[in-house]
Structures are given as C-alpha cells and as structure tokens.
Amino acid sequence: PHSLDWSLKPPDGHKMIGSHRSPVLMGALTYRATLVCDNRTMADDRTYPSYIAGERAMLDAWLEYHRATLELKCEGLSEAQLRERTVPPSTLSLLGLIRHMADVERGWFRRGIGGEDAPPLFYSEEDPDGDFDRVDTADVAEAFERWRSECDHARKLVDAEPSLEVTRQRREETISLRWVLMHMIEEYARHNGHADLLRERLDGSVGE
DSSP states (O other), X not given: OEEEOOSSOOSTTOOOOOOOOOTTOTTOEEOOEEEEETTEEEEEOOEEOOSSOOHHHHHHHHHHHHHHHHHHHHTTOOHHHHHOOOSTTOOOOHHHXXXXXXXXXXXXXXXXXXXXXXXXXXXXXXXXXXXXXXXXXXXXXXXXXXXXXXXXXXXXXXXXXXXXXXEEEETTEEEEHHHHHHHHHHHHHHHHHHHHHHHHHHHOOOOO
C-alpha cells in the first residue's frame, strides 16, 4: 500500500517526493512528505518553487526542483535495479537517465554557455546512444558523481552570467541563457516522466 503523510499541506494538486536545498529559493514553499511503499519510507524535504518570483529566480528554482526529482526517483535502489530496463521495448533505465542528464548538463552549460572543450562523457559519434545503452557494466557511483559534478559546474556558470539575455554561438545558432534554462527544465520534466514509470515498475513507488 501507498500513503502520503504531510506535515505541511502542499499546494492543491501537488504531491512531492525527494529532497533538495537551493539558495535561490528565497520565499519559496517547503513541504515535508513521506512516501510509504512496500514497508519502505522515503522522506521528502524538497523546496517547491515560489508562485511569485522574478523570472531568473523562478527558472533556477524549477531547474533545481527537477534535478532533485530525478535523484529522488533513484533513491534507495540497488545497482541492479538502477540498471534494469523496466518498460520494454524501451531501453531506458534510471541509470541511463542519470548518465544522459550528465551529458545534457555538460553539453548545454559547459559547451553551450561556458564555451569549454568538454567532450561527451557517456556517448560518442560512433555510439550516440551509449549513455542509455551501456549501463549493464557501467560504474553506478561514477555516473552519479559525474552528474552531480556537472550540475554543480552548471550552477557556477549560470551564477556568473549577468542576465538571461546573455547569448552564445552554438554551432550555427545563437542561444540565450534564458533559452538554455527553459530547455533544461523541459528536458528534465520529460525524463522525470520516464523516471516515474521506471520507478513504479521497479517497486510500486509513485509520486510527483
């Protein structure tokens, strides 16, 4: 059975699972929840983005919220479970999502905003789906370490920019910091939907 025990009431329509802390969320709403599934308990103290904030603070907050959500979806699982492809014929796994998002963070922030020479970590031109496909023997601890490291570096790059209007050249396109943040929120939201299904198939855990 599943149950949610709230110490504070969330906004209508929101059930939150996971944990994250971010200095950009001044004035945001913090809730604590407990998900009970198969006699296991996972506590949630993520910070939900404020309903009223400046554009930059709101974009930062939603990106942090989605980063925390992906980490939560992986919480408490064994290495074998993280590797498992639970929704065939899809080759997606939770470990594959972590590896993929490490490279997405790296691509848009290090290469896109920072202009760094930062080749992909888990895929290549010869193996474009290696981030998803090469999970059977992948180092789980390394994947999480690299993902968290890329998130940390991305925060530093974003904090160093004076405004959302900052632009960079990416291939033949001009991109703005605003567009990159919006795209990253969209990318995480899409893959967190995948993570929902993967986690539920693994152990029945559900929640936003």
